[in-house]
Amino acid sequence: MGMKDAPITELTLRRPDDWHLHLRDGAMLDAVLPETARHFGRAIIMPNLVPPVVTAAHAEAYRTRILAALPEGMTFEPLMTLYLTEDTDPDDVAMAFERGIAKAVKLYPAGATTNSTSGVTNFDKVRPVLARMAEIGMPLCVHGEVTDSTIDIFDREAVFIDKILKPIRKKNPDLKIVMEHVTTQDAVDYVRDNHKNLAATITTHHLIINRNHILAGGIKPHYYCLPVAKREAHRVALVEAAISGDKRFFLGTDSAPHTDPNKLQTCGCAGIFSAPNTLSCLAEVFDAADALTKLEAFASLNGPRFYGLPPNEYTIQLIKGEPVSYPAQISTGEGPVTVFDPGFPLHWRVET
Numbered sequence: 547m548g549m550k551d552a553p554i555t556e557l558t559l560r561r562p563d564d565w566h567l568h569l570r571d572g573a574m575l576d577a578v579l580p581e582t583a584r585h586f587g588r589a590i591i592m593p594n595l596v597p598p599v600v601t602a603a604h605a606e607a608y609r610t611r612i613l614a615a616l617p618e619g620m621t622f623e624p625l626m627t628l629y630l631t632e633d634t635d636p637d638d639v640a641m642a643f644e645r646g647i648a649k650a651v652k653l654y655p656a657g658a659t660t661n662s663t664s665g666v667t668n669f670d671k672v673r674p675v676l677a678r679m680a681e682i683g684m685p686l687c688v689h690g691e692v693t694d695s696t697i698d699i700f701d702r703e704a705v706f707i708d709k710i711l712k713p714i715r716k717k718n719p720d721l722k723i724v725m726e727h728v729t730t731q732d733a734v735d736y737v738r739d740n741h742k743n744l745a746a747t748i749t750t751h752h753l754i755i756n757r758n759h760i761l762a763g764g765i766k767p768h769y770y771c772l773p774v775a776k777r778e779a780h781r782v783a784l785v786e787a788a789i790s791g792d793k794r795f796f797l798g799t800d801s802a803p804h805t806d807p808n809k810l811q812t813c814g815c816a817g818i819f820s821a822p823n824t825l826s827c828l829a830e831v832f833d834a835a836d837a838l839t840k841l842e843a844f845a846s847l848n849g850p851r852f853y854g855l856p857p858n859e860y861t862i863q864l865i866k867g868e869p870v871s872y873p874a875q876i877s878t879g880e881g882p883v884t885v886f887d888p889g890f891p892l893h894w895r896v897e898t
């Protein structure tokens with residue numbers, strides 16, 4: 547019994563952070579950076595440039611380029627990562643962490659995704675780096691997919707958990723790990739069952755699309771990303787995790803811009819660009835689930851908590867009204883980049 551609460555039409559949140567973001571470099575960086583900096587305070591910056599951001603010196607130089615590309619009057623803090631290779635030097639990693647140059651190390655299994663050829667094949671070779679990171683409390687961000695061509699692409703995350711992640715965690719129980727962009731019930735369950743030093747990020751688009759969006763009624767390259775979206779039951783599990791308030795799940799958009807010509811070809815690139823409308827999309831998802839009061843935990847509180855940082859001081863406001871329109875594409879010096887289309891109207895606008 548009892549009266550239903552009046553619907554929420556305004557929401558004030560601590561300024562959100564994005565715990566997994568691709569900013570690229572050069573003309574693409576110039577175009578996409580403001581799309582994130584407009585709404586987000588900080589972001590964990592992916593190191594998969596060509597060539598990758600491998601050393602502390604690379605990360606420092608990339609950070610300087612990002613800050614130089616930031617438009618006058620915007621504030622944004624890039625949190626840098628180092629791309630783990632079989633040649634990564636534990637001393638360089640520790641120095642980068644201690645001086646605040648890098649916040650995390652990124653593990654790509656070799657060949658798992660865009661620009662991951664320098665990733666790890668032999669996990670024994672990176673053992674000294676992982677041991678050192680565990681010692682100093684530096685998190686490891688993992689792209690959790692095996693690359694074995696005999697494993698079905700829809701099973702690669704679940705197999706990664708069993709074959710790679712469990713052994714790594716067993717050998718390095720003190721290592722803080724973020725399973726990035728989780729796409730399956732299996733990953734959600736694994737995080738829920740393992741309380742120590744483990745968290746997961748969830749993207750905006752994986753809360754919204756399932757594999758039908760990519761494949762039914764014609765192939766839709768703009769919905770293709772890695773890890774590839776799975777069946778509907780998995781999407782539902784991700785929404786449940788995101789809206790649960792559980793401190794181990796937080797936002798990492800994996801906004802990953804590619805130009806339309808690079809997406810729309812015989813072998814198109816993986817990646818969905820969601821930076822411009824991510825917060826409107828998330829508000830819509832949380833609203834539909836009657837969980838708006840949990841959005842701040844997911845987007846603004848749980849991430850900093852895991853990384854040992856304070857939440858942002860400033861706030862943003864989300865206001866519900868007539869549908870907001872976002873451009874279908876943004877133009878960049880490298881060509882047009884299509885913005886994620888959630889497939890439903892967005893009633894929440896962001897005020898900063």
Ligand code: NCD
Nearest residue numbers: 568659660771772802816817
């Ligand atoms: C990312 C990219 O384009 O850099 N693509 C993607 O589909 N997510 C790489 C990645 O994070 O896997």
Ligand code: ZN
Nearest residue numbers: 568592800802
């Ligand atoms: Zn990514």
